[in-house]
Amino acid sequence: MIGWVDATAGASGDMLLGALLDAGVPLEVVQRAVDAAAPEPVRLHVEEVRRAGLAALRCHVEAAPSTARRTPADVRALLDGADLPEPVRASAQAVFDRLATAEAEVHGVGVEKVHFHEVGALDAVADVVGVCAGFHHLGLTALTVSTVAVGSGRTDSEHGSLPVPVPAVARLLRGVPSYAGPATAEACTPTGAALLVTLADGFGPQPPMTVAAVGSGAGGRDPGSHPNVTRLLVGEPVGATPAAVVVETNVDDLDPRLWPDVLAALLAAGASDAWLTPILMKKGRPAHTLSVLVAPGRLAAVRREVFRHTSTIGVREVGYAKTALDREVHRVDVDGHQVRVKVARLDGEVVNVQPEYDDVAAVARTTGRSGKDVLADACSRARALRL
Template identity: 40%
Template sequence: MHAHGGSREGLKLGAGHGKTLFFDAPSGLAGDMIIAALVDLGVPEKVVTNAVALLPLKGFHVHFGTRERSGIVATAFDVHVDGKQPERTYGAIRKMLDASKLPRGVKERAQATFRKLAESESRVHRMPIDDVHFHEVGAVDAIVDVVGSAAALEYLGARVVVSPLPMGHGWVKARHGVLPLPPPAVVECLHGLPTYDGGLAFEFVTPTGAAIVAAHAEGSAQWPAMAPERTGWGAGTANLRDRPNLLRVVLGEATSMVPTTTHAVLEANIDDATGELLGHCIDALLAEGALDAWVVPMTMKKGRPAFQLCALAPLAQADDIAAVMLRESTTIGVRRHEVARVTRPRHVEHVATPYGTIPVKVAAGPFGPPSRKPEFSACLAAAREHDVPVRAVLEAAIAAIGAAPQPKALPPTATTVPKRKVKASSGEKKRPRPRARAS
C-alpha cells in the first residue's frame, strides 16, 4: 500500500445536503472500504481521525494510503492494532458512545449502526439485545470503522442509496466456529435490501459494512437518477480473480422523480380500543421507524364508531411496523398498500436567537421557495430554560430565518427502491478465508 497522496480538493461541511450519495458495490463493501471511498470523494481525513480521537480507545493507530486495482488508484484505510483489545458487549459499546463527546449527529449514526448489528446477532443467537457479546465487531478496528463512517456521512449530509449487493458462498471461520457465507449477521442486517449471487467463495460484505448501509441507506438501485458531480474509490485488501476489489461512491444531484415503489401504507380498522391505547400505538409505530402514523375516525358496520390506525413505512421496515401494529393494538389484521413517494430535499440549518441557537428544518427543490420550520422540541426546551412562552421562541426563530441568506433551489429528490430504517459472526476485513478463498 502506498502513502495517501491527498491531492484532491476537500469537500466542505454539508456539501451533500439535498444530494444523492450512491454506493456502487459490485465487489461488496466493508467498513474500511466505506471510509476510504468517502475520503477519496473529498471528506477530509481529519473528519474521521478527529471523531475516532474522541473515543476512550487505546492501543491502535490509523493509516490512509492507496492501492491500485485494474489501473484505478483508490484510497485505502487501515486500522493497526498495537496490542490485545478487550471484547465488548453491545451494552458496553452503547454506553461508551453515549458518554463520548462525539457530536450528536455522529453519535446517533454510530448508535444506529451498532444497534443494527446487535439486533441481527440477537436474532441469530436468540438472546436479549443488551446481552449480545461482540467478538470481531467489538474489536477496535470495527468500532473505528463504524464511528469513522458515521462522522464522514454526517459531514456530507447526503441521502444514501446503495446498489444491490453480491453475496459469496463457502465457509468462514469465526469465534463461534465455522459459519456459512454470507454470514448470518450479514443476512439479518440486509433485510429488505436487494442481494444477488456474487459467484465466488469470498466474503463480499462484512457485518460492519452491512450494518452501515442498513442503518443509513434510504434505498437501493442499480443506478439512481442523478447527475454525478464527484466520485471516490475505496480499495479492499483482497485481490479478486474476476473483478477489481473496489467500492465506488458517487455524489450528485437527483435529476428526476422516478415513480418507483418505495414505501408501504399500513392500516387497520379498530372498533374496540380506547383513545389512550391508540395514542400509545402511534408512539410505538414511530419508535419502530414509521415515517408517520395517524388515526382517522370512521363508522363501521352496524353503525359502530371506530378508528383507522395507519402508518407510512419504508418497504424494508414494513413487516416490522406491521408486527408492532398487531402487537400493540387490538386489531387482528393489517392491510398493506405499496406506494411511491416523492420528497423535497431536506437539511437542517441553525439560527441564532435571543434564546440560543435553534435548529431549522429546510425543504428545498424545484417546488417554489424553500420552506423553513423551527424544530419545535428545541424551541420548547429554550422557552422553558428562559421562562418565556414557546411562541416567543418560535417567532424569534422565524425572524432569524427571514434574515438569513436564501439558498438556491435544488432539483427534486426521487426516493428509489427500498431501504429498511452481537458477538460478531465473522471477520471484519475483506480477505480470503480458508475454504472460502478467491483464487
C-alpha cells in the first residue's frame, strides 16, 4: 500500500489526524499511542464537519491547559519512557528534532537551549505521536506529499505578529515544493510541516495508484473560499515497482576530502553502491556527479543522507529494472585465516568466483605478506569452487 497526502490547502497535526481516522485508522490505535506518551490525560474526540460544503472529520485533542515549556531533552524523555512501537517512537523523535532545529535557527540559539511552547504543549505531543502511530498502522511502503500550501498574510503568536509562512515553517520546508495556496491566513503549522517532511518519501503529484480509501481531515476554520482540509489517499501502486533506484546529483562546492565519509554514510544507510564521476560543469568548473544505487525501500534514508552530508539542494532519481545472479558465500583458508568468496551462478552454473578484498587485506596486514600474494593464493583456492 502507498499513500498520497494532498496538502494543497495546508496541513497541521490535527488535520493529519482527522485524515488518518477518516481513511480507516481506528481511533483506539491513535488514542493508545497518545496515552502512552502523554504525561497527563489527553482525550481524542472525533466530529463530522463540513468545510466549504465538503464532509470531513475534525479530530479534537482535549487536554488541560498547560504553561509547560519543554526542552528537546524533556520531549525525548517522554518518548523514551513511553510504551510505543519503536518505529513510532523513532518517527516522533525525528519530528521533534526537526522542530527543535528549526526553532534554534529562528532564534539564533543552540538546540539544547530551545524551549518549546506551542509545539511542546500536550496537544502537540498528542498530534505528533498520534500521526506517527496512524501511519505506522497503515504500513505504507511509500508516502508522497503534494505541494504544500503555507498561507499568506500575518498571524499572531507568543512572539507577536509574524509573517506567514511563520519562520519555523519556512525553514522546515526548505527543499520542499510549497506555495501560498488559497488561504489568506496560516495554512501550514510548524507541527504539520515537521510531520510532512519527516514522514514523506517524496513530494509531487498523486502517484499512479488504485485508491482504496480517502480521508479528509478538517482544520478549525471554515473560510468558505475553499475546503480547509488535508486529504489522504491510500491504495495500491499501479505499474511495476522499480527493482532499484539511482539517485544522482552534481556537486561543485564540497571539500573533496569529505567524499570518502559521504560514500561511507550512504552505504551505512543501505545503499547497494555509491560512486563519484569527475565532470566539468558550466563556466569550466570541475565537479563530481554523485551516484547512489539503492533499493526502493531504502530510498528515503539514502536521500536524507545525501542532503545531510553534501552541499546539494536537489537530486535526480530514476528507477531501473535489475537482473541479479544467484549468489552464495563460501570461505577458503589462506595461511590459517578465513577469506570469504562470493560465488555467482547463472541457471545453476558457476560463472563468477571472487574473494572479498577486505578479507584479503586483513590477512595481508596480519601476516605481513603483500596484498597481491594473498589475493593470488585466495583466487587459487577459490578456483576449486567452480567445480
